[in-house]
Structures are given as C-alpha cells and as structure tokens.
Amino acid sequence: MSGRFAPRSRRETRAVVLESLLRSGGAFRPLIARDAQLTEASISRILTELRGEDIIEEIRRPAPYVGGPTALVTLSKNIAIAGIELSNDRLSFGIGDLAGTIDYVERMPASPQLKQSEFERLFGNCLATMTQWTGKRGISIRQAALSIPGYSSANTNPIFTWDMKRLRAFLAEVLEGVPLSITNSVIAQAAFHRYSSTAAYPIEGDHLFLFVGHGVAGVVVNETAPIDTFSPFELGHMVIERNGHACRCGHKGCLEAYTSLKAVSKIIGIAESEVLHQGDGFIEALDLGDDIRTSLRERLFLLGLGLGNALNLHPVSSVVISGWPSLMPVGDRDAILEGLDESLLGGFDQDRLKLSFIAPSIGNDPQAALYYAAYCFVRGGGLEAKAEPQAALGENA
Ligand SMILES: [Zn+2]
Structure with missing residues (x-):
C-alpha cells in the first residue's frame, strides 16, 4: 500500500504486525491496522496467514464499544524461543514463549573473568541439558538470543576479551541451525522494558x-x-x-x-x-x-x-x-x-x-534475553531465515 512508508516486503509487513502485537501484548484488528498503517483488508489477509502458521491466535472478547471488534489478536503461545544470558556471574538458559512466559531455566555459575574456552565448555553443557528437555517434549526452538556484557557489533569486547569470530563459529556449530542473535546485555534489558507488560x-x-x-x-x-x-x-x-x-x-x-x-x-x-x-x-x-x-x-x-x-x-x-x-x-x-x-x-x-x-526485575535472567529473542523472531516476520532469501526480494504487501 502507499503511504508514509515505501512499499514493504511480505517479511517486513508481517514484522510490523507482529512487532505491534509484541508491544501491545494483544490488540483488536482496527488498532493493529492503524499501528501498522495498513488497510483492514490487508491486515485481515496477513492475520489469516499468521493464524494458519500458528504464530498468532484470536480470542473472543467483549467488544470494546458497541459494534466493535470481538476478537483480540495475540501472539501464539506455541512458538518456543530461547534466551541465554551471561550476567550476574552466571550463565542462564531459558525457554519460553513470545508473551514472556518462561517454561525452563538453568543457571550455572560463571567466573567474572570467564575465559572463552571455559565459556564454550559451560555453554555446551547447558545446551545439552536444554536439548534433552526440548527433545523429550518435541519442542523446536524458533529463535534464540544471547546477551553478553560489553558486546558490540564492532567485534571487540573490553569486558570479555574473546575472539568474536571464534565465538560465532562455535555458536553456529553447536546450535545446529537454530537462529541466534547476539547482543549487549543493556540492549536486552531495553528490549525487556519495551516489550514486557510487567510495568x-x-x-x-x-x-x-x-x-x-x-x-x-x-x-x-x-x-x-x-x-x-x-x-x-x-x-x-x-x-x-x-x-x-x-x-x-x-x-x-x-x-x-x-x-x-x-x-x-x-x-x-x-x-x-x-x-x-x-x-x-x-x-x-x-x-x-x-x-x-x-x-x-x-x-x-x-x-x-x-x-x-x-x-x-x-x-x-x-x-x-x-x-x-x-x-x-x-x-x-x-x-x-x-x-x-x-x-x-x-x-x-x-x-x-x-x-x-x-523497577529492574533483579535476578530474573535470562528474561531480558528471552524478550530480545522474541523481538528478533517478530523482526524476521516469523519466517524461517532460509524460506525467503532476502527480505528486499520479497513480494510487496
Ligand atoms: Zn571497569
């Protein structure tokens, strides 16, 4: 559609709709349409698609006004994401849904001067336990996020002076295809406050x-x-x-x-x-x-x-x-x-x-990384990374 924004790809349009739902925690169609600057017809088409993929669900609710909509759209609770945090002198692994509910947590002590090899060993152990847990339940992780203090995209980290190329290669190998985003701890915290509905x-x-x-x-x-x-x-x-x-x-x-x-x-x-x-x-x-x-x-x-x-x-x-x-x-x-x-x-x-x-929500790691993972999932439009080669090549909404 035309408007303030340039035409968007299918991935981008889905991302805008999903991000709006992540921020609001659930909304009625007219509000989503206004938020995403799309017509209600376009919204309807996208929501049908997302519901078919079990990424969103619609819950019957009393209309907010006479003749108003009655289906509250929320993100599905069936999308499993993983948040991993290196913070508070521990490495925390968590699995939850897009609404911030955590179903699984494991925390292992980590030295403040954690060496890269030690991190790899610890990460491998935690991942093995988590994989056992998901395997038993037939859960597959759609998106993971790892937050590290001092991390920057500039490839240097003054707090953990690790080889970032080696870090990414290690994570890609052990995660076996699970999409992972790495971020700085404070950005994960900002994501937590932007998207959680706690306060x-x-x-x-x-x-x-x-x-x-x-x-x-x-x-x-x-x-x-x-x-x-x-x-x-x-x-x-x-x-x-x-x-x-x-x-x-x-x-x-x-x-x-x-x-x-x-x-x-x-x-x-x-x-x-x-x-x-x-x-x-x-x-x-x-x-x-x-x-x-x-x-x-x-x-x-x-x-x-x-x-x-x-x-x-x-x-x-x-x-x-x-x-x-x-x-x-x-x-x-x-x-x-x-x-x-x-x-x-x-x-x-x-x-x-x-x-x-x-309020900071002290001791709730890896909740912040989990919210960052939710953000990364919606930013990708809820599409598999390999399903669409490039967002820019996608069809227009
Ligand atoms: Zn210092």
Missing part, C-alpha cells in the same frame, strides 16, 4: 536508558527505531576515582566498582547471590541503618556524577534508570541529582533533564 514504561520519546545491575551500562533509545540498531555504551567503566576500587575490567576506580549490585551487596552485607534470590524486594526487606543509608547515598551521588559526565558528551533531555537505585526511597534518590548537579554542564535543572525510574 508501564515511565516515559515516551527518545531517552537514555541506564541499567545499574551487575554491570552498569547505558543505551540511547530512539522510540521509533528498531532496538537492534542501538549503540550501547559502557558507562560503568568511566574512571571516577584514580587508584580506586578494583574493577573486573582490570582498571581501578570505575563507576561500576562503586555502583554495581555487587558493590551494593558489600555495603549491605548480603551476598549478591542472595540479592538475586530476593529480587526487587531486597531493599525493602532490609532494615537500612543510618550508616548503610549514608553509604548508599554516596554511591548514588557517584552514579549521578558519572551520568552527568556521560550526558555532557551525549546530551539527552530524559533518562530512565533501571536497577537498585530505582528501588531506593525517593528522598535517597535525590543524591543522584546532587551528583548530576556537580558534573552536568550548567548544573542539574529539572526543566532540562527528566529523570525517571523503573
């Missing part, structure tokens, strides 16, 4: 998404752009204290060494594994004494200091923070603003910079 995202529009977890990283999110086009940046490895605390990257005084979940777990005297076990309620469950609270505020101040420096290099007018700072009492979070005020050019001004917080 309303606090803002609309372009912004910096800052993840403060086992690592600290950011990504500038353009709301209208595909999530795999974002460039992550490793805010956590900004040195804020010369000869300061040792960081896993080999340097001293990195922001991560002061503000990561691991650093916080030392302050509160609870092992990081226990924090991961408790999840987002871990701060609430604590009796924060004055000393601990003062220390945590100091770390929030440093986070603000680092964030301000990052924003001096890449100015944006809105920041969303996901991580333990999001769980702190509002008054304590003001320490971030104090830090920002000391480093941000012109100081902190709430009319120029909006700061929002979103």
